[in-house]
Amino acid sequence: xxxxxxxxxxxxxxxxxxxxxxxxxxxxxxxxxxxxxxxxxxxxxxxxxxxxxxxxxxxxxxxxxxxxxxxxxxxxxxxxxxxxxxxxxxxxxxxxxxxxxxxxxxxxxxxxxxxxxxxxxxxxxxxxxxxxxxxxxxxxxxxxxxxxxxxxxxxxxxxxxxxxxxxxxxxxxxxxxxxxxxxxxxx
Numbered sequence: 001x002x003x004x005x006x007x008x009x010x011x012x013x014x015x016x017x018x019x020x021x022x023x024x025x026x027x028x029x030x031x032x033x034x035x036x037x038x039x040x041x042x043x044x045x046x047x048x049x050x051x052x053x054x055x056x057x058x059x060x061x062x063x064x065x066x067x068x069x070x071x072x073x074x075x076x077x078x079x080x081x082x083x084x085x086x087x088x089x090x091x092x093x094x095x096x097x098x099x100x101x102x103x104x105x106x107x108x109x110x111x112x113x114x115x116x117x118x119x120x121x122x123x124x125x126x127x128x129x130x131x132x133x134x135x136x137x138x139x140x141x142x143x144x145x146x147x148x149x150x151x152x153x154x155x156x157x158x159x160x161x162x163x164x165x166x167x168x169x170x171x172x173x174x175x176x177x178x179x180x181x182x183x184x185x186x187x
Contacts, residue, residue: 016041030054030089053128057100058087058173060180061110061135067156069108069138070165074151075172083155083171085180086110090131100133106145108154112138117183120175132179159186 018039026033032052039045061069075082086107090099096116105111112135122128146152157165159181165171166178181187 051126051128053126055090055129056088057090057096057103057131057133058085058176059100059104059133059135060085060177061104061112061138063138063156068159068162069110070155070157071107072153072155083165085173085177096131104135105141107152109140109142109144110138111141112136118179130176132176134180134183
């Protein structure tokens with residue numbers, strides 16, 4: 001049977017796609033925009049604008065009372081306050097689990113029993129890998145110590161309230177939140 005989509009070669013390169021050039025257009029704060037020119041399977045050429053970000057992690061952290069920790073902060077992209085799972089970039093030399101523990105403590109002051117349960121790409125025009133960690137029995141360990149550009153309000157909500165926030169659309173990392181809820185058996 002012939003598959004209707006390009007087949008990946010063992011090298012990882014998609015059949016019929018040839019990258020002709022790659023130019024970094026913008027780079028700052030661990031993010032870059034790249035223009036990549038490809039020869040398509042049809043023989044035509046096309047240029048794609050792609051995001052290249054460092055890997056990131058978000059934590060669906062359950063407290064000792066089975067509430068989920070969320071943060072609320074202003075985000076310049078949409079220009080408004082959003083709810084988020086605690087998280088951020090995975091630093092060089094750091095594992096996603098190390099980053100999850102560090103980000104949870106920095107942003108909320110909480111720590112607990114954490115594990116990485118999944119990952120996904122940010123979107124189809126990005127090379128960024130997003131990791132999902134879950135935390136169990138999370139409790140206060142220290143005062144939050146966010147970065148200088150972060151002004152974070154820490155909240156705890158019941159899992160049902162988190163699902164309502166996810167459906168309302170004012171939450172980032174919806175994909176990771178659902179991965180975490182599924183891993184915890186809370187869907």
